[in-house]
Amino acid sequence: MRKILLIGLIILIAASSFIAFSLYSKFYYNNFFGSQYSYPGMMGSMFNSQYSYYGQNVYMRQMIPINEAIYLMRNPPSYAHVFTSNDSIVFTSHEIDIVVLTMGHERAINLTGLTPPSYAQHDVFVIYGLINPTLIIPSGATVRVTVINLDEDMYHNFVITPLSPPYPYNVMMMGGGMMGKFITMMPLLPPANYNQGYAYEFSYTFTLQPGSYWYICTYPGHAEMGMYGEIMVG
Ligand SMILES: [Cu+2]
Numbered sequence: 642m643r644k645i646l647l648i649g650l651i652i653l654i655a656a657s658s659f660i661a662f663s664l665y666s667k668f669y670y671n672n673f674f675g676s677q678y679s680y681p682g683m684m685g686s687m688f689n690s691q692y693s694y695y696g697q698n699v700y701m702r703q704m705i706p707i708n709e710a711i712y713l714m715r716n717p718p719s720y721a722h723v724f725t726s727n728d729s730i731v732f733t734s735h736e737i738d739i740v741v742l743t744m745g746h747e748r749a750i751n752l753t754g755l756t757p758p759s760y761a762q763h764d765v766f767v768i769y770g771l772i773n774p775t776l777i778i779p780s781g782a783t784v785r786v787t788v789i790n791l792d793e794d795m796y797h798n799f800v801i802t803p804l805s806p807p808y809p810y811n812v813m814m815m816g817g818g819m820m821g822k823f824i825t826m827m828p829l830l831p832p833a834n835y836n837q838g839y840a841y842e843f844s845y846t847f848t849l850q851p852g853s854y855w856y857i858c859t860y861p862g863h864a865e866m867g868m869y870g871e872i873m874v875g
Pocket residue numbers: 743764796797798858859860863868
């Protein structure tokens with residue numbers, strides 16, 4: 642009897658480690674190999690498609706004119722109430738579109754006319770005219786985020802985590818285990834092509850439970866240098 646229990650236990654451990662390894666591999670594939678989609682030969686099959694990515698509903702992965710991206714940033718929807726005074730945006734809708742631009746410090750200052758928060762020492766997010774704003778979202782709202790990389794020489798993404806700053810150099814390795822660290826995931830977007838006037842864009846939807854979250858860029862060093870902002874859901 643004791644022998645059967647022991648065999649059962651061994652099988653259970655083997656099965657659970659297999660499952661854990663599968664999840665771990667999937668995670669790594671998505672984050673490190675998923676960012677290599679930008680090779681020109683893959684564009685035909687990978688762009689403009691709707692598919693599931695890391696359990697999210699991904700709308701599209703395509704290129705957008707840089708002018709159009711800036712237009713979207715400067716024209717927030719009516720339910721997005723932008724407060725420059727405390728660097729926050731209050732969203733009053735249950736169907737929310739958020740356009741997120743990523744870029745270097747100087748470009749953000751030039752585009753917004755604002756000074757980045759003191760903690761933001763390097764690359765930043767620009768959302769509806771603000772730099773790394775606090776996003777205030779009603780609970781249960783469906784949010785579609787469209788991330789557009791306007792940086793001319795750097796990769797960026799927009800990922801949501803319950804973990805608060807400060808962040809280590811390699812955020813992918815922070816906090817020990819893999820589970821529960823990231824609520825959303827997306828590939829790193831390649832730099833924009835300013836000669837042709839196009840930037841890379843990636844969209845996905847998410848819904849958050851009430852609480853406090855942070856959006857960060859997972860490129861090594863970026864969150865550490867202040868490429869993050871807060872999301873409050875209530
Ligand atoms: Cu970045």
